[in-house]
Amino acid sequence: MNPVKPLTSPSEARALFRSGTDVPTAGWAPGHTQVNLISVPADWAEDVRLFCERNPQPCPVLDVTEPGSFRTRLAPHADLRSEVPRYRVWEDGELVAEPADATSFWRGDLVTFLIGCSFTFESQLAAEGVPLRHIEQGRNVSMYVTNRACRPAGRLSGPLVVSMRPIPSHLVGTACRVTRAMPAVHGAPVHSGDPASLGIADLSRPDFGDPVEAMPGDVPVFWACGVTPQAAVTASRPPFALTHAPGRMFLTDVRDDRYRRP
Structure with a gap:
């Protein structure tokens, strides 16, 4: 069971995650968009971009950062390195760590793709x-x-x-x-x-x-499902990747109405 009652504010939820609360995010900040996260070295970014473009249903891209940036227009004051309940660190396709804070694993050449999530x-x-x-x-x-x-x-x-x-x-x-x-x-x-x-x-x-x-x-x-890129990391073995842990998403400030067709 979730040990903490889900909150309605994405910023409050992210603060809890930043302090170490590790829970699945389904039901958190209802009405706000949640996203999957995958960060790869810049020389792999084109491969990820094209993979998402060719597989838009599992990989609908909502934002892409500049190399090294840990900011997103989806939540301008948030830190992508530390405000997800749990991260996954991959080396050569192998899962090597699942930290609560990925700051120590961050690299200056990482490009982050934020991909739509069905929790939304x-x-x-x-x-x-x-x-x-x-x-x-x-x-x-x-x-x-x-x-x-x-x-x-x-x-x-x-x-x-x-x-x-x-x-x-x-x-x-x-x-x-x-x-x-x-x-x-x-x-x-x-x-x-x-x-x-x-x-x-x-x-x-x-x-x-x-x-x-x-x-x-x-x-x-x-x-x-937006975990599809993680299966591609396992299959294709890039030298480094950083992702969210499945079901533990990044909560944005964007209302989900933005992504709903009439």
Whole structure:
């Protein structure tokens, strides 16, 4: 269970994360955009940019920093190095550290990509009466590596990662309608129903996040996930990368209405 009650202010939440609070961010600062984070050396930035361009559903880019900058227009006073609940540090495709503060790992040549996150559309799902089982259960969302390959780009390639939410069968259409209107935060589901068609053998054993219990009548619904670049890091082995830990996002000051189509 989350040990701290989620707050409505992104700046208050980031201050807690900066002080060491380590929790999944689903349900935090509802109505505000959450983003995935990946920082790579400048000589890999073009590969990441092209990978995102070729795979826009899992990797919708909302901002890109200048080399070495730890600031973003999405939260101008925030520090990208220290205001995520937990980071991941990668060397040659291997996970080498999961610090609460990445300042000591920061490099002057890092370019950071901030990628839309499906947590952003959850407040709208809730407003439309769609239950969010992972939040009800105080868990991180379930995420799975699929058998679908992303389109390669330069030196980057890897599989699609998806997040899964159990949705009551009579509300699957509502969930599709709500999320289709928000392509900047992954948009409509990529699949609903039998997980085997995505190569997922056991929903109780996610590759990232926590197992989430479905209720009677629920259908598993899968959205493209911003952890996909981390799967590409594992597959493609760049010499260095810095990311958020899955489910522990950077909370921006931007209202999610900005990314909702009428």
